[in-house]
Structures are given as C-alpha cells and as structure tokens.
Amino acid sequence: YSLNIATGVWQMMAILPANFDLEFFNNYILVSGLNSGNWGDPNCIFELDTSGNNNHRKIIETGGSPAGFSVSHDGDLFYGTSFFSQPNALYRWNHDDIEAVLGNVNADFMTSDDASKLTDLPDAAYDCEADEADNIAFNFNNFSAEKVLANWNGNAGSGYNFDTLALASDTADWLTML
16 A cells, blocks of 8 residues: 555555565565465565556565565665574675666566575574664564574674574564564
C-alpha cells in the first residue's frame, strides 16, 4: 500500500503472497519473501512491481525462510539467512552488482555465491540493520537456546565475526525486527 499523507487515503500498489521486509534501493523497492503461496519455494529478494501487474522480479535468491534485510547508505545490501537445518551466515551484496541486475531485465538473479560472507551465524537470522556509521546489527533466534542481538565486528569470512550486544534466554523471548 501507499499512503497519501495529505488525504489519508491508502492505495494498494502490489500483492506479494508472503512478504517479510521492504527496503528502498535508489528508485527501486525491494522486498524479501515468497512470491507464491508455496512454502517450499525458496525465499528471495524481489524488485517489487507497483504497476498493478505484480510481475515481481527476482533479484537475489537467498533460500531458507524469509528474514529482514537492510540497504546501507552506500547501497550495499545485507541479509542474514534463516535455515532450520543448514548453516546460516550474514552476507553483503555489493551496490554495483545489485544495480547491474536491476538495470538489466535480462540479467540472472544473484545468490549467496555473489555476496561476501561477513560471519557465520549459529542460528537462523531474523533481521539486520545497517546504520550511517556502517555498523551492521543483526539478531538470531533459537527456540531452545539464547536469542542474540549482535553487531558485525568488521572481519569478513568464516567464523563468528560478531560482538554480542544483548541476550534473551526465556523460552517466551523472540527477537524480531530491528
């Protein structure tokens, strides 16, 4: 939906069956989620089609369950994967690579192979957020263990390259959007 602030009127702009998060990238609207009602389809980040045709274009196939993502002030895209049984990681896709895919309707979508792995994650990510100072905060949750709010420590690659900011350990706790 789009809200006309002057009139207070909402207008439906697009339908994406199972969307999770929305971010702006230059003049594009990107959304994470599934573009179908089939939960077996891979999670992706799509360019949202607001023409009314709902022809959303896959930009990045992330796999796993939908999670939140962030576009930094310099246009890099950050996403933490959310797999139940596979290794999880926090990734960064470069602004120029995203722009190249968005600017070419015939371009193939990207995957984690096209990104830089910033850190392994011990559990499924829920959301991440990049601030103006290039801090990358993210959270991950485990049903039977601690839920963690963390910050990427600037070292990219394998291993746990993050500093824990906060923990929640009650079984009723769940860290969500940042």
